[in-house]
Amino acid sequence: MGTAVGTVLVGMTIGYLFASAVSFVITDRGLFTAGGEPPEARNFMLAYLQREAENVAALRPQQDVVSKALTEQASQSNAGQLKTLSLTYLGGATSGPISVQVYAVEQRGRDGSQGLGTFALTLVGGKVLLVR
């Protein structure tokens, strides 16, 4: 009985570590993840578009209180100005700890004008370091 439990534990550990290693190596090619899109990047885009200041802050590197206040203000001033029509993941790549992910966002302003913009996110350690 003890041998069987040990075999299961060792097997599961090997399987978990194997999947982690394979995922780490080939995330860049999008073969083993949901289209190669890291969850943190999608979560950041959704939080940003839905003006969830707290969730945006949680996905950014640690910030001082003034930076957080500025983010909050920017979020409030944009509220209701733009309506997001579509969010399209274009692709990305990972090199060591740095990952870049690109999205296209279609939005409509209050005046009815419509535009297609892009966001290039740079992530380090699961945090969004840069938005271009």
Added chain:
Amino acid sequence: MNVRQMNEGRAIFMLSLFIGAIVAGVVTQRVAALSGQRENPYPALERVEEPSIGANVASAIENSDARGLARLVDTQNLQALQQALLSPLDRPIADVRSVRFVGATAKGNRVVAAYVLSGKDMGGTDAVVAFVLDVENGQIVGVND
């Protein structure tokens, strides 16, 4: 049933258990990795092929072909491209290893094509940078807009 048959049966059982546990480990890792991703509530635009001018710009950057790049992109957009190609440490890329097209989409006659450049910045640090070319009627009309 003799002792040898019992040992074979036990070995087969243990091997099956081990393989099943490996599969369970892989499944657990994938569930754990993907469980934190939120559903996208917005529709996604259709992907389109890489615009040829985008491929030409990418090739010019990859081959350090300044003359070709100057012919393909106007001054204003070259300046925007220069800003887009700064490393996360805000340094220009000194050594371009590769420029790879990752995807494009379109709305009306506007196509946005995304690329990933990898190389080394002026400080010698490995860098990976994304940039997006806006294309209308076969011309570059914006970078990271």
